[in-house]
Amino acid sequence: MAKKSLFSVPLVRELMVVLVIKLMLIFAIKIIWFSEPVDMTNPQDAVSQQFGFSTTTPSQSEDQQ
Template identity: 65%
Template structure:
């Protein structure tokens, strides 16, 4: 009878399994670092303005200089 060898005794299979395990570990590390906290989107305009370093007032909410000059 033929001797049964383990699948992992083949060098290509061992190498592919090692690469797969490393890639899965990297994916989980990246997921934990960048996607661990949920993002609160109660007011997305304020969140974007805060990230960009802009004021929280938008241009259509603030009064224009022309209307102030007329008053």
């Protein structure tokens, strides 16, 4: 009796195709959106302005008084 190949079962073939497609999509997403490092150097003034805070530092406000 000849032993059947694992890939001769239709369900196994279909699952393997789906897994290969999913892996390709995951690697494509990784390459497209996560390939470059994120620049985390935001100027403090721009961040403060976005949150609606005053852009003066405490040392500047003490000098004005």
